[in-house]
Each structure stands twice: as C-alpha cells, then as structure tokens.
Amino acid sequence: MNKDMKILIVDDFSTMRRIIKNLLRDLGFTNVKEADDGNTALPMLNSEPFDFLVTDWNMPGMTGIDLLRAVRADERLKHLPVLMVTAEAKREQIIEAAQAGVNGYVVKPFTALALKEKIEKIFERVNG
C-alpha cells in the first residue's frame, strides 16, 4: 500500500475528522485533507487528485451517500475507492451504500483495528 497516497476525510464533526486523521497517521498515512460535507468535498475532488475517500453518511448540505453517487457518476472519479465510516446502521442503508458502489462500510463507534482491516482489504482488492 502506498503510504504517500492522498486521502480526503469528509465528516461534519471536527473531532471525528481528527480521530480518523490520527488513526490514519498511526497507520502511516500523513497526506490527508478534510472536508465537512459533500458540497465542500466535491470541488476538492474535482480540483486535485485523491487516492482514497473516507466519508460519513449523515451530514448537513450534501450527505455521504449522495457524495458517493456523485463520485460514481463522474467519469474521472468513478474508480476512487470510498470507505464509509458512519453511525447509520440500518440494513437497508448498508445495502443502499453497497448498491451505490461503496468499497467498505465501518459503523461508528469503531476500533482502530476495524478501520485498519477495512482499508487494507480495500487496497488488496484495488491493487490485486
């Protein structure tokens, strides 16, 4: 896994962004940027290349599921690996995210190990 890859974290709570950022740093990823909802994330994704997107679901403005759909609908972004880290825990929501093309789904509250496993699994598949 390329430790220099550029990661975008999207969550409306700054503390949650910070927690995810710290966990990613412990895993060796330091090239990280932040956005607080889909509306701020999309222009960033369009203006600079990212290798990985970590997003919450429930956010004011544009939600994570809509961001995911927008990414998959965009010719240049559609292959971007997306990990959803969210408190949304209904089965139909997880199925919805899977159908929208999510690469991994972590429910909050989560452990450092769960996040690490999902990220490794996603890149195993993307690279393999």
Added chain:
Amino acid sequence: MESTNNSLGEFESTLKKHAQELVESLERGRFGEAVQLIHQLNQTRDRGLYQEVGKLTRELHSAIVNFQIDPAMPQAEEVSQITDAAERLSYVVRLTEGAANRTMDLAEACTPVLNDLASEAQSLSADWQRFMRREVAAPEFRELVKRVDSFLTHSAEGNQKVAGHINDIVLAQDYQDLTGQVIKRVTTLVTEVESNLLKLVLMASQVDRFAGIEHDHQQLRAEKDQEKHPTRGEGPQIHADKREDVVSSQDDVDDLLSSLGF
C-alpha cells in the same frame, strides 16, 4: 375527558332516537315534523362541536402559556422553553466538542515526550551494553556518565509532564456531569410537551367525530414513510440489539456485505 364522553354519548343517543323518529315521520308523511327533527339533530351536533372546539382552543391556549411562547412579543427577552432547550443542547455539543479536543490535544502532547525518552533510552542502552562488555575506554565512559545523568533528569521531567497531561485528561471529563444535568432537563421538557400534544390530539379527534371528518390513514402513513426514507440518514441507533432491521456490530455489517457478494 369525562364530560367529552358524556356530550358525545348524548349526541349519539339523540342521533339514534331522532333517526328512528325521522323514519317514522317520513313513513307517515308528516314532513313538517321530520324537518323539525333534522333541525334538532343539527342543533345537538353544533352544540357538541362548539363545545369541543372551545375546549380545544382553551387547551391550546394553556399549552402555549405553558411553553411560555408569547405570540404578541416575538422579540421578547423571555425565550420559550423550546428555544431554551435548543440552546441548552447546543451548549452540550459545544462542551463535548471542547472536551474531546482538549483530550486529544493532551494525548498528542504526550506522544513526543514519550518518543524522545524511548529513543534516548534505546541509544543509551546500546552504549551501556558496550560498557558492560568492557568495550568503552575511559574518555568515552566519562561522556557516557554525563549522558546517563542527563537521561535521568529528562526522564524525571518527562514523567512529570506526562503525569500532568494524564491528570488534565481526567479533568477534561468533567463535562459529563454538566451535560448530564442539561440533557435530563431537556428530556423532562420533551416528555411534558409530548403529553400535552397527546391531549390536544385527543381533543381534536373529538372534534373530528362531531364534524364527521374522516382521515385517510393510509395516505397519512404513506407520507410518514416517505419522510422516513433513509437517504437523509438517521444517526446512531439506540436499540440496535433489539431491532431486526439494524446491525448491532461491525461483524453484522461484514456478514451482510459478504452475503451481497462483497
């Protein structure tokens, strides 16, 4: 509710009695009497309806007074309990966010102290092993003694720093007491509001019965279901372990996704 049942009962029994009389009058061709009966029926119904609407209005008024909302003075300094509750909850958000950031700041401040001590200990340990194997000459030994001395000082300082940070991390959890009190008060208010609303709904349903209004429950339910559509997100599930449609752990998520071929 006792008087409502009485007035409704009176209306229904009048309705039954008059209906029979009405049929009899019509069969006997006494149209004047029939019209009179219809008029009486209308009067009873109107009286009940006015009574119920009156009660509903009074109840609504007292509910508004209870919530301390003054419609005549929207800029009044005295805010409603609902506005007050919303402010209290944003205070909870502020306080918990502050505590989370403070805790993370302190934990992050510990990391470099510990890392520095660990690397200093590691390099000293290597040289100390060489000293034990008698591989260190006298001038270098004097240097080593100085380094050991300075490490001991650093170690004590670092310990003190980290212990202080840990203490502050514990203190940063004091929000729990304050937010707990606020949330309990808001919970009480919500319960009160709910029971008052329920009373209003019950009264409104009496009005519906007098007025003969029927609601399309299927349509109402459909509208509600649409509001519940999960694209917007629902937030954390509180009774995840008791609900079939909700996953209760990361393992459940993984199982569900792998059953979908992920």
